[in-house]
Amino acid sequence: MSKKSIQLIPVKFTALLLIAVLFAGCGSDKKKNGSDEITLSETELGAGLLDDINSAKQIFYSLPSPLETAMLIKSAGATYNEEFLNPVENTANYTTNRSMALNLGIYTTDLSFASLFDQTQTSIQYMNAAKQMADGLGILDAIDNNTIERLEENINNRDVIMDIISETFMSSSSFLTENERPALASIVLVGGWVEGLYIASSLVDENDQIKDNKLIGRIVDQKLSFDIVLKLLDESKDNTDVASILRDINDLKTTFDKITIKTSKIEVVPDEESNVTILRSKSKVNMTPAVFKELQEKVNVLRNKFIS
């Protein structure tokens, strides 16, 4: 496996720099030979600082991306219905960071959904809608005119389109994270997740049986991701936009709590021929039709709040 060279980050250099600032800021008089040079012991400083850094474990919470969400809905046998997408005409209504971040996620899920069903013109319209949200948030170059042109040129090439969607989503999230706006990055993800839940639950007919219904199965599975949604938002709960979304989304908790999922122990079964390891287990879901209806209604209310 080849590894391309990348400059490593000398942590001790950063530590030294930090200490240098602290010393200077405190008006240290430590001088050497009459100059303003600060003498530091790299060994002592590095060891202490690194111990502190090492004791902190970094935690990531990962939600299904808009692309994965759309794939999950499609593979569950969903049909395409444009009626359930957030109309692109609504873009003009979104002027706050909260609404633009939520709808960047929502439009990216809609874009993914339309693309997976080969809705070429709709895909271009939704890429433009996502671009407007990204521009409004000051996300530079994540979706530019070249992206739209590339999408148009490859409109009949599903693989390239998936790659463009994945690339733009990654660029948007990384831009927000890199620019110290992780709260907005979380809001984008949650917007996309709620849109997927809304599309999937809207596609379920009220006469559909719960048992052995793959689409309902996918919706129920979101109970597992809901836990991650709460943890992700909780990390930025000091942000007022995140706090308000956390309050709104918590309404789903009482309903998800009424659903039980029991899973058997996982058996690891490697397949040497395909190289895909199967994680074998069974799950049993307990949910009444009334609870599912309640979930559908709550998701509908939440999503309409996000797009209004």
Add this chain to the structure above:
Amino acid sequence: MKKVFQLTVAIALLAIVPLSVNAQCKGFAKKMCKVELYPYTHDGNYHAAILTVGEEAELYKTFYSDQDYRISVCGAPGLPEIEFRIIDTDRNVLYSNKDNEYSWIWDFRLEASQQLKISVKVPTADGLPEEIDGGCVAIMFGVNEKN
């Protein structure tokens, strides 16, 4: 005056270093880690961080039944081989790349949807240059479209 200048330079560097480090990390993830996902489609999520030697990171994600996944965990050249383990909610280790020559990728499919933890560690290693204590580590996922 010289001290004020040094302070200004130091503060400016402190402000710039994290941004350039993050941008570098994204570039690394995109160029090195994402390509490992092929022929799977990158899901679009981005998880990367600067980890120091001996430091661990954990990622929590729900994986869905009957969906093929590829995980790619890669570390910047110069770092020791990155260890990653997939752990279920009962803390059973389902996979460890340490048993597979520190492979960067693992392909799997679940029969029932599960929330799993990916534990990533930059192990301590003898002979590591003293000035290199950390580097970019990225975790990415690929999915396969099912018809």
